[in-house]
Amino acid sequence: MNDKPTPPDEQTSTGFRQAVHRTLSEAGELARHWPNYVPRAGQIDMAQAVAQSIEEGSSLVVQAGTGVGKTFAYLVPALLSQERTLISTATKALQEQLHGRDLPELLKALGLNLKVALLKGRSSYLCLHRLEQTLDHGRLSDRGDVIFLDQVKRWAGTTRQGDVAELAGLEDQSTLLPLITSTRDNCLGSECAHWQDCHVNLARKAAMQADVVVINHHLFFADWQVRASGVAELLPQVRVVVFDEAHQLNEVGTQFLGDAFTSSAALEFSRDGLMAGLQHARGVSVWQDLSAHLQQALKDWRLVMPVDPVANRYRWLEQSPDGVSVEAWAKAWQGVTDALEAWRTALEGVAPAHLELTRLLERCEALLATAQTIEQPLTQGVRWLETGSFGSMGLHQAPLDLQTAVADLWGPNAQAMAQPDSESEREAAPDPDSDAEAPPPPSRPRAWIFTSATLGVDEHMTWFTQPCGLTHARTLKVQSPFDYPSQGVLFVPSDMVEPRDPLHSEQVAVLATRLARALGGRTLVLTTTNRALKDIAAILSEDLDQAHDPEVMWQGQHTKRQLMSWFQQGGRDPERGAVLVATASFWEGFDVPGDALQAVIIDKLPFAPPNDPMMEARAKQLEAQGLSPFAHLHLPDVAVSLQQGAGRLIRTQTDQGVLVIADRRLVKASYGAKLMAGLPPMRRVHTAPALFEALREMGLTKSDTKAS
Numbered sequence: 290m291n292d293k294p295t296p297p298d299e300q301t302s303t304g305f306r307q308a309v310h311r312t313l314s315e316a317g318e319l320a321r322h323w324p325n326y327v328p329r330a331g332q333i334d335m336a337q338a339v340a341q342s343i344e345e346g347s348s349l350v351v352q353a354g355t356g357v358g359k360t361f362a363y364l365v366p367a368l369l370s371q372e373r374t375l376i377s378t379a380t381k382a383l384q385e386q387l388h389g390r391d392l393p394e395l396l397k398a399l400g401l402n403l404k405v406a407l408l409k410g411r412s413s414y415l416c417l418h419r420l421e422q423t424l425d426h427g428r429l430s431d432r433g434d435v436i437f438l439d440q441v442k443r444w445a446g447t448t449r450q451g452d453v454a455e456l457a458g459l460e461d462q463s464t465l466l467p468l469i470t471s472t473r474d475n476c477l478g479s480e481c482a483h484w485q486d487c488h489v490n491l492a493r494k495a496a497m498q499a500d501v502v503v504i505n506h507h508l509f510f511a512d513w514q515v516r517a518s519g520v521a522e523l524l525p526q527v528r529v530v531v532f533d534e535a536h537q538l539n540e541v542g543t544q545f546l547g548d549a550f551t552s553s554a555a556l557e558f559s560r561d562g563l564m565a566g567l568q569h570a571r572g573v574s575v576w577q578d579l580s581a582h583l584q585q586a587l588k589d590w591r592l593v594m595p596v597d598p599v600a601n602r603y604r605w606l607e608q609s610p611d612g613v614s615v616e617a618w619a620k621a622w623q624g625v626t627d628a629l630e631a632w633r634t635a636l637e638g639v640a641p642a643h644l645e646l647t648r649l650l651e652r653c654e655a656l657l658a659t660a661q662t663i664e665q666p667l668t669q670g671v672r673w674l675e676t677g678s679f680g681s682m683g684l685h686q687a688p689l690d691l692q693t694a695v696a697d698l699w700g701p702n703a704q705a706m707a708q709p710d711s712e713s714e715r716e717a718a719p720d721p722d723s724d725a726e727a728p729p730p731p732s733r734p735r736a737w738i739f740t741s742a743t744l745g746v747d748e749h750m751t752w753f754t755q756p757c758g759l760t761h762a763r764t765l766k767v768q769s770p771f772d773y774p775s776q777g778v779l780f781v782p783s784d785m786v787e788p789r790d791p792l793h794s795e796q797v798a799v800l801a802t803r804l805a806r807a808l809g810g811r812t813l814v815l816t817t818t819n820r821a822l823k824d825i826a827a828i829l830s831e832d833l834d835q836a837h838d839p840e841v842m843w844q845g846q847h848t849k850r851q852l853m854s855w856f857q858q859g860g861r862d863p864e865r866g867a868v869l870v871a872t873a874s875f876w877e878g879f880d881v882p883g884d885a886l887q888a889v890i891i892d893k894l895p896f897a898p899p900n901d902p903m904m905e906a907r908a909k910q911l912e913a914q915g916l917s918p919f920a921h922l923h924l925p926d927v928a929v930s931l932q933q934g935a936g937r938l939i940r941t942q943t944d945q946g947v948l949v950i951a952d953r954r955l956v957k958a959s960y961g962a963k964l965m966a967g968l969p970p971m972r973r974v975h976t977a978p979a980l981f982e983a984l985r986e987m988g989l990t991k992s993d994t995k996a997s
Contacts, residue, residue, distance in 0.1 A: 305340055305343075305344060305366075305369070305370070306337055306340045306341070308369055309336050309337060309340045309365055309366045309369060310333060310336075310337065312365050312369065312399065313328055313332060313333050313336055313361070313362075313365060314328055314333075315327075315328050318398050318399050318400070319361070319365075319395075319398055321398075322394075322397065322398035323398070329357065329358055329770055330770075331353070331354070331357045331358075331767040331768060331769075331770060332357055332358040332359070332361065332362045332767075333362075334765070334767055335351050335353055335357065335359060335362035335363070335740075335765065335767050336361075336362040336363070336365050336366050337366075338351060338763070338765050339351075339362065339363050339366045339367070339736075339738055340366040340369075340370070342736045342737075342738060342763070343366055343367065343370045343372060343528075343529055343736045345734075345736070346528070346733050346734025346735055346736050347734070347736060347737075347762075347763065348699055348736075348737040348738075348739070348759060348761065348762035348763070349736070349737070349738050349739070349762060349763050349764075349765065350535075350739045350740070350744060350750055350753065350754055350759055350762045350763070350764045350765070351738070351739070351740040351764075351765045351766075351767065352740070352741065352742065352743065352744040352745070352750055352764075352765070352766045352767070353740055353741075353742060353767045354742055354767060354768050354769030354770075354771075355742050355769050355771065355936055355939065355940065356769045356770050356771045356941070356942065357767050357768075357769060357770065359533070359740050359742075359767075360387070360391055360533070361391070361395065362740075363531050363533070363738055363740060364391065364392065364395055365395070365399075367501070367529050367531065368395065368396065368399060368401055368403065368501070369399070370529065371500075372527075372528040372529045372736075373500055373501075373526060373527045373528055373529070374500070374501045374502070374527060374528075374529040374530075374531065375501075375502050375504065375520075375523060375524065375527045375529070375530045375531070376501065376502070376503045376504070376530075376531045376533065377503075377504050377505060377506050377508075377509045377530070377531065377532050377533070378503070378504075378505050378506070378533045378534050379505065379506050379533070379534035379535075379536075379537040379538075379541070379878075380505065380534065380878055381409065381413070381454065381505060382878070383533060383534060384407060384409065384503050384504070384505055385407070385454070387503045387533075388405060388406075388407040388503045389407075392405050392501060392503070393405070403500040403501060404498060404499040404500045404501070405499055405500070405501045405502075405503070406492070406495045406496040406498075406499035406501070406502045406503070407492070407502075407503050408492050408493065408495075408496040408502055408503065408504050408508065408520075408523075409452065409492070409504070409505065409508065410505070410507060410508045410511065411470065411471050411472055411473065411476070411489050412466070412467075412470045412471075412472065413452055413453060413454065413470070414450075414451045414452060414453065414470060414471075414488040414489045414492065415441070415445055415448065415451040415452075415453060415469055415470065415488055416469060416470050416471035416476075416483075416487075416488075416489075417445065417483040417486060417487065417488075418471070418477065418481050418482065418483050419468060419469055419470065419471055419475075420441065420442070420445055420469045421483075422468075422564055422565075422568070423438065423468045423469060423564075424438070424442060425568075426564045426567060426568050427468055427564060428563070428564075429465070429468075431464065434463075434464060434465045437458070437459070437463075437465055438465060438469075440456070441456065441459075441465075441469055444456060448488075450488065450492070451488025451489075451491075451492075452488075453466065453469070453470065460848050460850065460851075461848070461850075462848060467553075467557045467560070468560065471489070472557070473515075474648065474651070474652045474655065475557075475561055475648060475649075475652065476489075477644055477645065477648065480644050493522075496523060497522065497523065497526075502523055502527070504520060504523075506532070506534075506537060506538060506541040506542070507541055507545070508520055510541060510542050510544075510545035510546070511545050513698075514545050514546060527735070528733065528735055528736065529735070529736045529738070530699075530735060530736070530737050530738065531738040531739075531740070532737075532738065532739045532740070533740055533741070534741055535739040535740055535741045535744065535753065536741040536742075536743050536744055536753060536929065536933075538691070538739070538753075538757055539690055539691055539753070539756045539757050542691045542694070542695075542757075543687045543688055543689070543690065543691060544685070544687060546687060546688055546691070546694050547670065547685060547686050547687030547688060548659050548662050548663055548685070548686045548687075549659070549663075549683055549684065549685045549686075550656065550659045550660050550663055550683065550684045551681065551682070551683035551684075552587045552590065552591060552680075552681050552682045552683065553681050553683075554656065555583065555587055555625065555629070555656060556583075556584065556587055558583075558632075558649070558652050558653065558656060559579075559580045559583045559584055559587075559632075560580070561649060561652075562576065562579065562580060562632060562636070562649050562653075563576050563577065563579075563580040565643070565645045565646055565649055566579075566635075566639075566646075568645075569639070569642055569643040569645060569646055570639040570642055570643075570646060573635075573638065573639050574635040574638075574639070576635075579628075579631055579632055579635055582628045582631065583625075583628035583629065583631075583632065586621075586624040586625045586627070586628040587625060589621050589624055590621040590622065590624065590625050590682065591676075591680060591681075591682050592621070593613050593617045593618055593621045594610070594612075594613065594674070594676050594682060595612070595676070601675070601676050601819065602673050602674070602675050602901060602902055602903075603673060603674045603675070603676070603902070604673060604900050604902045604905065605672045605673050605674050605684070605902070606667075606672075610673070610674040611900065625660075626657065626660055629653060629656055629657050629660070630657070632653050633650065633653045633654060633657065636649055636650040636653055637650060660684075662686070663684045663685075663686050667686070669688070670686060670687055670688045670689060670906070671686070671687060671689060671902050671903055671905075671906035672684070672685065672686045672902070673685055673902035673903070687903075689756075689903070689906055689907050689910060690755075690756030690757070690758075690907075691756060691757050691758055692755075692756060692757070692758040693758075694758075695757070695758045696758060699735075699737045699758070699759070700758050700761070701761035737762075739753070739757070739759065739762070741753075742932070742933075742936060743929045743932040743933050743936070744929070745925060745928075745929060746925060746928040746929070746932075746963065746966065746967040747925070748764070748766070749764050750764055750766075751925070752925040752926065752928075752929055769969065770942075771939055771942060771969070772942075773939065773969040773970045773971045773972075774970060774971060774972045775972075776939050776942075776944060776945050776946075776971075777938060777939050777945065777946055777947065777948060777969060777971035777972070778946075778947045778948070778971055778972050778973075778974055778980065778983045778984070778987075779947075779948050779949075779950070779968065779969075779971040779972065779973050779974070780947060780948070780949045780950075780973075780974050780975075780977075780979075780980045781949075781950050781951075781952070781953065781955050781956050781973075782796075782800065782949070782951055782953070782977065783953045783956055783957065783975070784953075785797075785951055785952075785953060787953070787954075788892070788893035788894075788951075788952055788954075793892070793893070793951075794820075794821050794824040794825050794828070794892065795824070795828060796951070797814070797821075797825055797890065797892045797951045798824070798825045798828035798829050798832070799828075799832075800890070800949065800951065800977070801814050801825065801829060801868070801890050802828075802829060802832045802833060803981075804888045804890070804947070804949070805829070805833060805838075805839045805866070805868045805888070806833070806838065806839070807981060807984060807989075807990045807991065808866070808887050808888055808984070808989060808990065808991055809839065809865075809866040809991030810839035810840070810859065810860060810865065810866015810867045810868055811839075811859075811866055811867070811884065811885060811886055811887040811888060811946075812839070812867075812868045812869075812886075812887070812888040812889075812890065813856070813868075813869050813871070813875075813879070813881075813886055813888070813889050813890070813937060814829075814868070814869070814870040814871070814890045814892065815871060815872065815875060815876055815889065815890065815891050815892070815934050815937070816870065816871070816872045816892045817872065817891075817892060817893055817894075817895045817896070818872070818898075819872065821872075821892050821893075822843060822844060822845075822870055822871070822872045825870050825892065826841065826843035826870040829841045829868060829870065833868065837864075837865060838865065839860065839865050839866040839867060839868045840860040840861060840862065840865055840866070840867055840868070841868045841869075841870070842855060842856075842860075842867070842868075842869055842870075843869065843870040843871065844869075844870065844871040844872055844873070844875060849874060849875070852869060852871070853879060853881075855867065855869075856869045856881065856885065856886075857881055857885050858885075859885055866991075867885075876895070876930060876933050876934045876937075877933040877934075877936075877937075879937055880937075880940060881937070881940070882940035882941045882944060883940075883941070883943075883944065886937065886938065886946065887945065887946040887947070887989050888938075888946055888947050888948075888949065889934065889935065889937050889938045889946065889947075889948050889949070890949040890951065891931070891934050891935070891948075891949065891950045891951065891952075892951050892952075893950075893951060893952040894927055894931065894950075894952045894954060894955065894964070895927055895930040895931060895934065896923060896926075896927055897923065897926060904922065904923070904926070907922055908922055908923075924960055924963065924964075927964060928963065928964050928967045929967075931950075931964060931967065931968065932967055932968065935948055935950075935968050935969060936969075939969065945987050945989060946989070947980065947983070947984060947989075948968075948969075948971060949980075
């Protein structure tokens with residue numbers, strides 16, 4: 290094993306920070322390992338701030354612009370500190386990048402031999418028991434699932450990690466996925482015949498023994514909330530916790546701190562009940578009828594809501610959600626609860642016969658309890674109904690933010706929590722098949738690091754720090770090193786109609802058509818509403834109909850992963866190019882460096898819909914405090930969303946392109962200057978002819994398109 294640097298509690302503060310600075314300098318380990326490595330002042334500043342927080346056991350919030358190199362800025366001090374570290378990301382993609390690329394390369398460069406583990410949620414791992422059940426008793430109606438199941442069976446015999454991400458072609462929305470993975474509710478625990486070989490257990494054992502553990506926000510909150518296995522066991526043992534992509538923290542956290550009744554959970558229960566009933570209690574009840582009854586009730590429930598190609602939220606303030614008659618809602622909802630009650634009655638008679646039936650009864654009772662909780666008049670927080678893009682639906686009730694919930698975790702008085710606060714937390718389970726034990730709990734306060742490219746436009750990033758209970762934290766803003774004036778052009782067409790005008794989407798589509806033809810595709814159109822997505826996509830598809838025109842696709846036609854792959858490859862025919870129209874999740878996490886993306890068009894300022902349940906409830910809370918919802922909520926939220934959308938364009942130091950924000954309020958409204966200040970400082974052009982001339986000057990145009 291290589292010699293390790295001296296931990297910070299055995300170094301002077303100056304010595305530790307000097308080691309961090311030296312590592313990132315032009316003569317440091319990274320420069321020796323990567324010949325093309327170039328030190329960045331912003332990266333060093335951030336790394337020094339992270340090092341200080343590790344030494345002090347304090348909280349730090351860092352907004353690091355694109356290109357700063359924030360990943361190495363927190364990894365270098367964390368690794369050099371020798372402190373046990375937990376890194377949480379918003380997406381599985383970043384998890385895999387950290388574990389599979391960044392950490393191994395950096396450890397090699399630093400000459401360190403540390404154990405690194407990747408830990409995902411249960412639904413990311415193959416469950417051998419459920420695979421066995423599905424192979425023996427599963428009733429797959431889709432021929433594609435039957436064929437793919439055979440592939441899963443072959444893969445199960447060779448995989449070491451059991452991570453379903455290894456299965457090419459298996460999408461998150463696949464109906465097969467819940468049949469080969471487990472949940473906390475349907476896991477049999479130590480009673481399972483495959484307990485010793487369980488991929489979830491093996492991943493958690495590896496995590497308990499690791500020096501650095503990479504998880505995601507969903508797993509962090511899911512396990513912390515119930516104080517069960519996984520992160521809740523890991524957390525007491527770590528001294529450094531890093532949240533990358535931290536801008537999603539409040540949204541994810543409030544989801545898990547609330548209650549939810551979803552059609553997908555009820556549907557999975559129905560499928561599991563059918564399999565287990567036929568396997569362990571055949572003939573006792575008509576399991577097929579019970580399953581069919583619940584599935585039909587869920588379909589009838591979904592039919593009371595509008596059908597949308599993308600997710601949507603509906604307020605639920607009275608007896609039924611907005612836009613749904615009380616009678617229709619009551620009838621459909623009663624159908625769902627009646628079907629679950631029938632299941633409970635059937636399971637109560639057979640539950641003692643087998644552990645799986647016992648667990649099913651517990652799940653049924655939990656579903657009914659959640660349904661009853663959400664039905665009650667709302668006393669605090671917010672309640673809404675959400676429809677998914679693939680026919681799913683869910684009732685949600687959640688707090689407005691994380692402030693109260695996290696007060697004892699990373700609040701201003703939590704730093705005294707140097708030791709675990711319960712006997713169960715002190716005894717984090719070691720690997721029963723190994724002599725190794727879990728590292729001891731930290732003897733000093735934890736360091737909490739929160740970072741993202743977009744956390745707020747004001748100096749203290751209150752958009753993020755306020756709801757996350759971090760107003761006590763140190764804050765730092767590090768600007769992007771990109772040369773935006775030479776790499777990008779910003780165009781705000783002031784002669785377009787107002788966004789609320791019915792002609793607005795048509796005008797956006799006309800400009801997008803001309804840009805796409807000029808660039809040979811390479812165009813991403815981001816919309817703020819489903820209606821605009823449909824209208825703009827329809828016009829683009831109609832206008833770009835020539836043989837050599839770019840191919841047009843839009844969100845809802847395929848999964849996000851499939852659309853991303855299609856766009857990154859330049860469409861099915863790179864000679865034609867690709868144009869993608871999208872909304873919602875494509876405003877962030879859509880990373881297309883290089884020439885494949887050279888124009889981002891944002892149809893209008895991304896103000897939340899006036900009836901968005903969460904925003905409306907937060908606005909009322911601010912009003913009660915005598916504060917302006919527009920100034921303290923809506924405008925900061927728009928600024929962050931706008932930064933996220935604009936950030937899709939320039940991803941590397943060699944990228945070039947044009948950002949179009951087709952909303953004249955950005956230049957004419959009194960608040961426009963504040964929003965403009967949060968955007969990358971690209972070169973401004975004021976007319977369409979100037980826009981196309983700028984593209985020609987940068988050598989981006991693929992045709993001789995003229996501006997009219």
